[in-house]
Amino acid sequence: MRDFFSRLRYKTSVFMRGRCGGDQFSRFLSFALIVLIVLNLFLRRRILGLLAWAVLIYMYFRIFSKNIPRRYAENQKYLQVRARVLGLFGRSGGSGRSFKEEAEYRKAYKIFKCPSCGQKIRIPRGKGQIMISCPKCRTEFEKRS
Numbered sequence: 478m479r480d481f482f483s484r485l486r487y488k489t490s491v492f493m494r495g496r497c498g499g500d501q502f503s504r505f506l507s508f509a510l511i512v513l514i515v516l517n518l519f520l521r522r523r524i525l526g527l528l529a530w531a532v533l534i535y536m537y538f539r540i541f542s543k544n545i546p547r548r549y550a551e552n553q554k555y556l557q558v559r560a561r562v563l564g565l566f567g568r569s570g571g572s573g574r575s576f577k578e579e580a581e582y583r584k585a586y587k588i589f590k591c592p593s594c595g596q597k598i599r600i601p602r603g604k605g606q607i608m609i610s611c612p613k614c615r616t617e618f619e620k621r622s
């Protein structure tokens with residue numbers, strides 16, 4: 478029996494040699510597949526089922542693909558998009574702050590935009606009606622902080 482499994486593992490490794498296998502994009506696809514299946518359980522939409530099939534087929538197509546440079550490029554593209562999406566939600570505007578830090582930061586400060594040049598100005602909250610002067614173009618404007 479053990480022999481059978483080791484032979485199976487060997488055959489699998491021979492089969493997978495020179496193929497793409499799993500990468501981050503594959504992992505994302507399998508996650509998307511689970512999400513689609515669960516959604517479909519609740520919503521029962523034909524389109525979700527079709528999408529799940531499409532994702533499943535594409536996932537296996539990638540895993541067994543022999544065109545590694547192409548799959549590698551797709552994975553890089555995915556990582557780029559993911560970094561950008563995480564940037565939108567987790568780290569705002571490249572400030573380098575985490576999501577939690579950003580929430581605390583937003584609680585403590587209010588961000589105003591200069592009406593003439595668009596410069597963003599950070600004002601501590603709870604100071605009432607104040608005059609703000611833009612550090613860039615010196616325009617003064619009144620705001621509630």
Ligand SMILES: [Zn+2]
Pocket residue numbers: 591592593594595596611612613614615616
């Ligand atoms: Zn300004």
